[in-house]
Amino acid sequence: MNSVNPIKRGYLYLEAWFNYSFGPEWNPLYHLGTLTFFFFWVVLVSGIYLFIFFDTSLGGAYASVEYLTHEQWYLGGVMRSLHRYASDAAIMTILLHMFREFALDRYRGFRWYSWVTGVPTLWFVITLGITGYWLVWDELGLYIAVLSSLLMDALPIVSGSMASNFLEGQLTDRFFTLMGFLHLLGQPVLLVFVLWIHVKRLSHVEISAPRGLAIGSFLALLALSLASPAVSHAPADLRKVPAELNLDWFYLNIYPLLDTLTAGQTWMITIGITFFLMLMPWLPRKKTGEAAKVHLDECNGCGQCAVDCPFDAIRVQARTDNARWEFEVAVDDGLCAACGICVGSCHSSNPFRRSNKSLETGIDMPQFPIDEVRTRTGEALAELQGDDKVLVIGCEHALDVEQFKTQNVAVLNLICTGMMPPTLVEYALKQGADGVFVTGCRKGDCYYRYGNVWMDKRFEGLRKPVLRERADRSRIRVYRAAETDQKKLLKELAGFQRHLADTRPEKTGANRA
């Protein structure tokens, strides 16, 4: 527990607080991506409404926004406020999303792609917000227009001075209409494309926030919109400089830099930060384990591993070995996260098979083959002494279970608990364990996205391969725990052992075998 770095520890406490407040199903920290998508939906719907009344001309833009804000405050004003606050909330959730991946070390190794494509996504969202503020054409809009133009003028691709367009007598509707087109169509379409790239290497991508969380977030946005409606600055006046500006710091934080730095220096800082963020997955690099290997002799091509793979690394293809099966699976090493979830999906991973010889399965992890999992399980159980013997099964990315090893508690650390075929639990019970205690990443969270989700579903009989009905559930306990949950887990484990003691065959007359 002491090895947990302070950032991760702080994050895990925050996550625990939200679990306490919302429960794992609605914990916003587990749904930052889908919550961002939800805020985008609010922005889109409110934006469409605003567009109906918005005048895209230089002379009419401000007046149309004022009409919406004041005369039609009950709907147009609320829509405008929702549009603004949902946009700001989206930046908050994106920043939290980035912080979470960083704190939990989920941005390096096989995750480099999502991180690297996420950074420009943030900039796309910010530029979308900038053009939005521009369109209001108040003092703030003018300020943004002039300084954005200065930034553009500093690029060698732009000839002439774009900023000079915003001097009195120079500005025309054409330029303003271009901004309208960018904000209303060009940038949103581009953003959808960028988001698609961002999630390209994932499977089972969720873009809908849980209903309860979505409703709560919307009500909170609505309450804020009614309590403090978004308003404009004074109308843009090309002969005046706004002395005081109420900047939206989520989107416009870069502009004050231009009052002290040149546009070139501001670009250098922005590009520097961007490159630093994009290089972070290699500072230092994190090695991903060896990719899963398919053993065609044991693979019947059922495709369950391909369905379960959270990283879209397994595909089903036509058989290449003339076996009697129609299909086989193949692993894309470049996409494989080496989580081992596919091993847990494979029916051939059943440890009761080939008891006298090496256990081979259809798809296996070279660094921790299923045969070794079975062997270690047997060895660990063989060392146990006393009553109420428990096998604790954990994973490499949650609370380290080694510390719970005692005379009557054996431990088995898997890459991910999703790697565990449900039959391994039955096997452990058959081999002498009185109970099996499964832990791993917290409920609602998994280092490999779906490992604990699939495992729970397999135990509940909702996903193949299922834990059989005959397995004695009273001797199986699942309790998820992060690195900071040591005390809670110890308490739960002690409770489980007490339960096993209370249900010993000599007390109940039952036969555990």
Place this chain on the structure above:
Amino acid sequence: MLSPKRLVLQIFNYGIFMALVWYFSFAPPYIRLDPDQAMITLSISHAGELVADCRQLSPEELAKLPPNMRLGTSCDRERSPVDLEISLDGDSVFRTTAEPPGLYKDQGVDIYHSIKVPTGTKQMLVKMNDNIRVKGPTFTHEQEITLEPAQLLTIQFSTSTGQFVVK
């Protein structure tokens, strides 16, 4: 079913989140100009004079050229940098030298710069040199200006009239 305790906790958490969203959506305010400041923005698009006059080619030089290229003169494309200085009451508040862009330094320069200045009445002098062969300014403009708080005074240059336009 949501328990009352969770409901209260969730309202509290949403409240914190929305308070942060609300506050940073407009605060803290950014003070761009002090109450006693105005701004002068200089926006000039102007091409400097050619660095050298056109030169008459000698008969030998003409003979080396293809017949259809035998114009009598050769003109260097490079233009002069543009020097600009603004003074208020005799104090220089802005000075720059803009090199002409382009591979052959043959294009016009664009200067756009804003300066924060104190309000009040001042004697403004704008000097520009666009010819490297001339010492001292080639264009000047002197004017008494009165700047109000938050006023934006723009200085432009009309190449056709050769005069500064102050608005």
